[in-house]
Amino acid sequence: AQKVTQAQTEISVVEKEDVTLDCVYETRDTTYYLFWYKQPPSGELVFLIRRNSFDEQNEISGRYSWNFQKSTSSFNFTITASQVVDSAVYFCALSHNDYKLSFGAGTTVTVRA
Amino acid sequence: DTGVSQDPRHKITKRGQNVTFRCDPISEHNRLYWYRQTLGQGPEFLTYFQNEAQLEKSRLLSDRFSAERPKGSFSTLEIQRTEQGDSAMYLCASSLDRATQANYGYTFGSGTRLTVV
Numbered sequence: 001a002q003k004v005t006q007a008q009t010e011i012s013v014v015e016k017e018d019v020t021l022d023c024v025y026e027t028r029d030t031t032y033y034l035f036w037y038k039q040p041p042s043g044e045l046v047f048l049i050r051r052n053s054f055d056e057q058n059e060i061s062g063r064y065s066w067n068f069q070k071s072t073s074s075f076n077f078t079i080t081a082s083q084v085v086d087s088a089v090y091f092c093a094l095s096h097n098d099y100k101l102s103f104g105a106g107t108t109v110t111v112r113a
Numbered sequence: 114d115t116g117v118s119q120d121p122r123h124k125i126t127k128r129g130q131n132v133t134f135r136c137d138p139i140s141e142h143n144r145l146y147w148y149r150q151t152l153g154q155g156p157e158f159l160t161y162f163q164n165e166a167q168l169e170k171s172r173l174l175s176d177r178f179s180a181e182r183p184k185g186s187f188s189t190l191e192i193q194r195t196e197q198g199d200s201a202m203y204l205c206a207s208s209l210d211r212a213t214q215a216n217y218g219y220t221f222g223s224g225t226r227l228t229v230v
Binding site: 004035037042043044045046047050091093098099100101102103104105106 | 202206
């Protein structure tokens, strides 16, 4: 069985603060894929990143960075110098095949000006 | 191409009525997916199509639910005899083959929010 846990339900920060979203996953597969999606108030899910299980390199994209650690089954996401436009629900997801994603419950991030 | 389109954006229906949602994927995408998202939860997989073939259905998709993709382009999701528990956001997504192995993942639409009263 696959499971994704996002323990933080809501996080509220003041603009320019850094915020880290935790994601812990469970899977018995040796090959799997991890994702982060952003869901703004408009509703559509916006793809942020994909990482496969064989690639543990951390990644940075602008103000976004991801820390993948297989030893702790975690794939955490950090927003540096947060902005009001970062306010959204963020989902971590896991897949072991090429068509079905298992999502966590999401973390609502509110960035206050 | 403007992305994945879903229609309607919102639907309010009385319990027991039938409803149908439409999804228009990105034109060159041969895969189409339906997910359901209830309040405060992440999306849950319902079903997916490879061209016009429906290849997998979740146990969440009861006999009252049916999805079609007749010509491998747009798709419809019908719910018969709606129940209050069907109230949710229904999300459609599309992709090329092996979406999880591509750097772009799926492309999701904005969803259809169903309220059953």
